[in-house]
Amino acid sequence: MSARYLLRRLLQVVPAVAGIVLLAFVVVHTAPGDPAVALGGEHGDEAYYAFIRARFGLDRPLPEQLVAYATSVLRGDLGQSFVHGRPVAHVVAERLPATLLLMGTALALSSVAGVLLGVFAARRADRPADLAVRTAALLGHAMPSFWLAQLAAITLALGTGLFPVQGITDPRQAWTGWRHALDVLHHLALPALVLAAGELALTTRLTRTGVLEALGTDYTRTARAKGLSERAVVRHALRNALLPVVTVIGGRAGMLFTGAVLVETVFAWPGLGQLMLSSILTRDIPVLLGLFLLVSLAVIVANLLTDLAYAWLDPRVRYD
Amino acid sequence: MPGWIRAFATTKPRVTGGAVGIALTLALVIVAVFAGVIAPVDPFASVAPPLTAPSRSHTLGTDDLGRDVLAGIVHGARTSLLVVLSVTLLASTIGVSIGAVAGYRAGGIDDLLMRLTELVQVVPRFFLAVLVIALFGPGLDRLVLVLGLTSWPAVARVVRAETLSLARREFVEAAHALGSPAVRVLARHVLPNALPAAVVVVSVNAGTIILMEAGLGFIGLGDPHAISWGYLANNAQRFLRVAWWMALFPGAAIALAVLGLNLLGDGLNELLDPRARRVAGL
Numbered sequence: 001m002s003a004r005y006l007l008r009r010l011l012q013v014v015p016a017v018a019g020i021v022l023l024a025f026v027v028v029h030t031a032p033g034d035p036a037v038a039l040g041g042e043h044g045d046e047a048y049y050a051f052i053r054a055r056f057g058l059d060r061p062l063p064e065q066l067v068a069y070a071t072s073v074l075r076g077d078l079g080q081s082f083v084h085g086r087p088v089a090h091v092v093a094e095r096l097p098a099t100l101l102l103m104g105t106a107l108a109l110s111s112v113a114g115v116l117l118g119v120f121a122a123r124r125a126d127r128p129a130d131l132a133v134r135t136a137a138l139l140g141h142a143m144p145s146f147w148l149a150q151l152a153a154i155t156l157a158l159g160t161g162l163f164p165v166q167g168i169t170d171p172r173q174a175w176t177g178w179r180h181a182l183d184v185l186h187h188l189a190l191p192a193l194v195l196a197a198g199e200l201a202l203t204t205r206l207t208r209t210g211v212l213e214a215l216g217t218d219y220t221r222t223a224r225a226k227g228l229s230e231r232a233v234v235r236h237a238l239r240n241a242l243l244p245v246v247t248v249i250g251g252r253a254g255m256l257f258t259g260a261v262l263v264e265t266v267f268a269w270p271g272l273g274q275l276m277l278s279s280i281l282t283r284d285i286p287v288l289l290g291l292f293l294l295v296s297l298a299v300i301v302a303n304l305l306t307d308l309a310y311a312w313l314d315p316r317v318r319y320d
Numbered sequence: 321m322p323g324w325i326r327a328f329a330t331t332k333p334r335v336t337g338g339a340v341g342i343a344l345t346l347a348l349v350i351v352a353v354f355a356g357v358i359a360p361v362d363p364f365a366s367v368a369p370p371l372t373a374p375s376r377s378h379t380l381g382t383d384d385l386g387r388d389v390l391a392g393i394v395h396g397a398r399t400s401l402l403v404v405l406s407v408t409l410l411a412s413t414i415g416v417s418i419g420a421v422a423g424y425r426a427g428g429i430d431d432l433l434m435r436l437t438e439l440v441q442v443v444p445r446f447f448l449a450v451l452v453i454a455l456f457g458p459g460l461d462r463l464v465l466v467l468g469l470t471s472w473p474a475v476a477r478v479v480r481a482e483t484l485s486l487a488r489r490e491f492v493e494a495a496h497a498l499g500s501p502a503v504r505v506l507a508r509h510v511l512p513n514a515l516p517a518a519v520v521v522v523s524v525n526a527g528t529i530i531l532m533e534a535g536l537g538f539i540g541l542g543d544p545h546a547i548s549w550g551y552l553a554n555n556a557q558r559f560l561r562v563a564w565w566m567a568l569f570p571g572a573a574i575a576l577a578v579l580g581l582n583l584l585g586d587g588l589n590e591l592l593d594p595r596a597r598r599v600a601g602l
Contacts, residue, residue: 012438019439027448031455138337142579144531146538146553147571154564165560254444261446262535266557277539280454292451295444303442 009307013300020296021070024289029062078290083282088290091275098168099271103260105192110199111249115242118207119234125212133204140201145259149194149266156190163190166268191267195259199252203245210241243314250306254299338587344580351394352401359394363387363547371563381565383555389565392552393573399548400577403464403533404526410468412522415475416511422476423483424506434480441473446532453541460543463536467529474521482514516592523585527578534574549574
């Protein structure tokens with residue numbers, strides 16, 4: 001990967017971030033309602049509203065407001081939450097670790113299991129085992145994550161009692177240390193498995209197609225002709241087969257956040273999903289805006305990392 | 321292994337998949353169009369004691385207000401289909417226009433349009449929709465607008481790629497040489513050949529849009545005046561312990577609709593792309 005490619009790809013982040021900030025600004029400014037009334041209450045007089053407009057810079061021309069807004073967003077200042085009375089960035093940062101734990105676990109589970117299943121299916125192409133894996137992947141891809149979560153809650157949590165239905169820890173126990181970690185793990189199991197299922201379907205499918213494609217190439221024929229074991233041949237094929245999988249994992253950041261938010265809702269997992277739900281109910285717009293900006297930024301960074309990983313893994317990638 | 325299972329397992333999967341996809345998609349359309357005939361009950365009307373398990377009179381049970389779950393699902397199909405059709409129409413119009421102009425014009429305009437496409441592609445649609453509905457209030461119109469205005473990049477990219485290669489073919493050059501204006505060449509000769517590839521993307525996208533509409537309904541952001549699958553699933557959340565049927569059936573309807581559209585997309589893809597047929601992907 002050349003320094004030139006790295007620089008050009010890094011520079012592409014600038015318009016993407018600018019576009020997102022502009023979009024957020026436009027959406028908020030086209031919304032119905034007067035922000036001065038929303039901030040100051042319905043029974044103020046004109047002078048009071050004028051004071052509020054001057055105080056928050058709402059009386060200045062739009063381009064000036066946009067610049068002020070963009071500057072504070074870039075500084076990490078996402079405004080004050082209406083409900084919590086604290087900076088949005090703090091409110092969001094508090095909930096982020098739980099969501100990242102859920103997403104990270106799900107991504108790790110789905111990537112490892114997806115590659116294994118994909119290779120398993122590709123080596124048995126068009127036989128019943130392959131057909132079963134493919135059918136399962138199709139179903140997994142079509143199921144809404146919140147439905148799978150509800151079914152898991154009904155059967156595995158409420159039905160068998162093996163898993164907790166809600167939360168991240170058992171409120172009746174004040175465990176610390178490894179007991180606490182085990183408790184979190186116990187609560188994490190179902191939401192993570194449910195969230196992983198949707199991603200698993202896609203990874204499996206892509207790995208299977210990639211391995212099959214690679215197994216048809218000349219270099220695998222050469223590897224076979226050399227008398228390599230089937231295992232070694234698949235290992236050769238896997239290197240190239242996994243390239244699309246890497247791309248897709250990065251490109252799915254937005255969908256993974258969406259899935260996490262929905263799964264969190266079912267299991268009352270105290271992450272961004274819960275925060276979003278309560279902010280919708282209380283119409284805490286600054287928090288919802290902050291969540292939109294955060295997820296957008298995550299998508300932009302994930303895309304960047306994916307492209308860099310791709311260029312690093314595949315020397316054929318040249319930027320022009 | 322019984323004969324019929326063996327027969328099913330050895331049939332070309334793409335034939336089976338495509339047929340199932342067409343059947344499920346047709347079923348969705350038929351249920352949505354004839355909702356009033358299939359389930360004459362008002363989905364918002366209380367017709368039985370609350371939380372009755374599935375029985376002969378109420379096949380899929382009733383919810384906490386005694387509303388018929390089957391009627392809710394049948395009428396919810398209408399909302400889903402309406403949203404997915406409008407979003408698809410909007411996104412395809414934008415995507416095909418932008419893709420065609422970018423691929424046909426090439427050069428500076430192409431660069432500009434592709435930058436725009438990349439920008440829109442990173443927008444997290446679900447979170448933008450949450451923000452817009454929280455600001456503007458719930459309603460199908462704004463939902464369609466948000467999802468439509470952000471779902472076109474995939475279509476634009478495919479149409480651009482096709483147009484780019486088609487624009488240099490001999491039959492297109494011949495049309496130019498005969499003096500046809502550019503718009504006519506694009507509309508009559510280039511686009512019809514680029515559309516099959518776009519149709520595949522559109523049908524796979526449609527599944528995602530159904531999932532997204534359902535997800536928004538599930539977190540309580542659906543249109544309160546139109547019953548939807550997401551709303552039913554949201555309502556089920558509080559009664560997981562006592563009324564499994566409220567959660568099971570609406571979600572199954574969503575899964576079947578998405579499965580149908582995905583299978584349809586895969587079937588079309590393999591039909592139209594000989595390279596994919598060789599690998600026989602899912």
